[in-house]
Amino acid sequence: MLGAGVLAGALGALLGIGGGVFLVPFLHLALGFPLKSAAAISLATVIATSSSVSAGRAGEQLINLRFGMVLEVATVAGSLLGGLTAQLLAETTLQRLFGLVGIAVALAMLGRLGRRNVILDPGVDPGRLGGRFHDAESGGTVTYRIKRLPVALLASFAAGNVSSLLGIGGGVIKVPVLNACCGVPLRAAAATSALMIGVTATTGAIIYYGRGDLSPLAAAPAVLGVQLGSGLGLRLGERASARWLKILMAAVLLAVAALMFLRSAR
Amino acid sequence: MIPPGDASGDRNLEAAIGRVLRLGVLTSSACLGAGLVITLASGSTGVAGGLLTAGLVILLATPAARVVVSTITYARERDWLFVALTLTVLAELIASSIAARVFRFH
Numbered sequence: 174m175l176g177a178g179v180l181a182g183a184l185g186a187l188l189g190i191g192g193g194v195f196l197v198p199f200l201h202l203a204l205g206f207p208l209k210s211a212a213a214i215s216l217a218t219v220i221a222t223s224s225s226v227s228a229g230r231a232g233e234q235l236i237n238l239r240f241g242m243v244l245e246v247a248t249v250a251g252s253l254l255g256g257l258t259a260q261l262l263a264e265t266t267l268q269r270l271f272g273l274v275g276i277a278v279a280l281a282m283l284g285r286l287g288r289r290n291v292i293l294d295p296g297v298d299p300g301r302l303g304g305r306f307h308d309a310e311s312g313g314t315v316t317y318r319i320k321r322l323p324v325a326l327l328a329s330f331a332a333g334n335v336s337s338l339l340g341i342g343g344g345v346i347k348v349p350v351l352n353a354c355c356g357v358p359l360r361a362a363a364a365t366s367a368l369m370i371g372v373t374a375t376t377g378a379i380i381y382y383g384r385g386d387l388s389p390l391a392a393a394p395a396v397l398g399v400q401l402g403s404g405l406g407l408r409l410g411e412r413a414s415a416r417w418l419k420i421l422m423a424a425v426l427l428a429v430a431a432l433m434f435l436r437s438a439r
Numbered sequence: 440m441i442p443p444g445d446a447s448g449d450r451n452l453e454a455a456i457g458r459v460l461r462l463g464v465l466t467s468s469a470c471l472g473a474g475l476v477i478t479l480a481s482g483s484t485g486v487a488g489g490l491l492t493a494g495l496v497i498l499l500a501t502p503a504a505r506v507v508v509s510t511i512t513y514a515r516e517r518d519w520l521f522v523a524l525t526l527t528v529l530a531e532l533i534a535s536s537i538a539a540r541v542f543r544f545h
Contacts, residue, residue, distance in 0.1 A: 221498060224461075224464040225461070225464045228460040234453065246528055252535075253534060372506060378499055379499060379536045380535050380536075382539070393471040393475045
C-alpha cells in the first residue's frame, strides 16, 4: 500500500498531475480493492497532495484565489453529483468509464508533448478575475485576463463529476481547458487547479466515507506514501526527460484502460 | 475595495491559506502515521483506530477550513460577492455530508 502510494505520488509529481489516475487502477486491478474503495482511498491521497502542494506554493502568487473560488462553486457541485451517482452505478460501468477517461488522459498527454507556455503582454488589464505573477523563466511579470468564464465553469463541473466517480483529482480535465480556452498561463492554471482539487476531492471523500467505503487503515499508508512519493518525484523531475516520461505514462494509461475494459467484460 | 487582479489582501489570504493547509496536512499525517505504527506493532487497538480516524477526519476538514478562512477574510474586506461564493462552497460541502447519510440507495 505504502509502495503503491510512493509510486503514484512520484509519477504524479513528475507529470504534474495527481497520482490518482495510477493509484486507482493499481489498487483495483493489482490489489483487488473494489473500484469504489480504490476511488475513496485515492480521493484521500488527492486531498493530501492538494494541501501540501498548495501550502508549498502559497506566496508565489501563482494560485489565482478569486478565479479558483468562483470555479470551486461549479467543481464542488459536480463532485457532489458525481459522488451520489457513483453509489448508483454498477462496478462494470465505472470500469468502462475509467477506461474512457484513461484513454482521454493518455491522448491529452501525447498531444501536449511539445507545448510551450505563451507569455502574455504585461500591459493587459487583468480585470476582476485575472491575475499577475512573476515568471522566473522569462524574468518578467505575466499578466492575464480570464476569457470564456462559462467554459471554465463547465470544465470545472465536469472535472468535479469525474473526480468523485473515479477517484482522481480532475486537474487533467481542468488544466488543459483553462490554458487553451480561458487564457490562463499553464503554471497558474496548474497551481489554481491544485488548490481547487482539495475541496473537489473532499466532497467525494465525504460521501464515500459516509457510505462506509473509505477505511482509515487502508487510506493511511496510501496518503503517507503519496506524500513521500510526490516529494521524491519533484526532486527527480529536474533530471528526468519529461518527453519520454509522458510517452511512457501514456502507454501505461492505455494499458490500464484496456485492462479496465477487459475486467468490465468479464 | 481591493484593486482587481493585484490584491495585496489576496496575498495575505494566500499566506493564511498556506498556513492552514500545512497545519492540517502535518497534523493528519502525524495521526495517520502514529495510528499505522501502533497497528503494526500491537494490532488493532482502540487508540490506533482513534488516531487513524482522527487523521482521516482532519485530512477531510483541511480544505473546508481553508474555505472558512477565505470567507472570514472576504467578510473583513466587505467583499460580499466572494463571501457568498465561498459560503456556497461550504454549503455544498455540508450537503455532501448530509447526502451521504440521508439518501438510501439500492
